[in-house]
Amino acid sequence: MRQLISSGAPWEPIVGYSRAVRVGNVVEVAGTTAQDGDVITGEGDVYAQTKRALEKIGEALAAAGASFADVVRTRIFVTDISQWEAVGRAHGEVFGAIRPAASMLEVKALIDSRLLVEIEATAIITGVGNAPSTGN
Template sequence: MTYDRQLVSNGNPMEAVVGFSRAVRVGRHVAVGGTAPVDAQGRTVGPGDLHAQARRCFEIAQEVLATAGAGLEDVVRTRLILTDIERWKEAIEARKAFCLDARPVDTIMAVTRFVNPEWLIEIEVDAIIADRDR
């Protein structure tokens, strides 16, 4: 069986330079890469505010999923990557607004820092598009 491969961009000029996509859809699977808390101009949203940053990451992921033909109901895994693991509950509060109904599996982990030191979190999302004809 052969599947088409759809690359989803959000316009980041580094995608072509570095060789990455915001998301990739292969068949019914959509993988959304590490999503940072940035606005349309690339500025950090909510410096110091983990909840606001997590919410922004999920908003971006939701937009990318839609572009790939998926929705929040298709999410099967989330990964919350934090610079301060002690603040995990703030991230989970934001996650609930986007994932409570789908109840995907979740991983929460910590890193030392991100490329932009203002970022407190990045989020990855995997989805499998449901066969809605069943």
């Protein structure tokens, strides 16, 4: 069974993607930023943007029947690698005890020049009673 989780963004059907997809016990969360519509949380503040992106990832995981504890891999894309400590601190506040495999890469730009960080996550649900819900 394939479960699609939407963020509700108007560009999802245009681009052809979902915020997250669950197939079996695997959940893939797409690149997630601090952008909500036209608003960017923490504009100019990479720590605040990282926190918001992680909140949104948590929401997508929950919609797929998963949690941060199920995350086995994160990929972090930053526009300024010199800001890695602030990004890492926010990531560590969520994943410090979970410690998924993680990569942090500097990229030239993200889809909006105000965005400083984008995060992807992969989760594998191993708990009992985590059947996917019907939906999107």
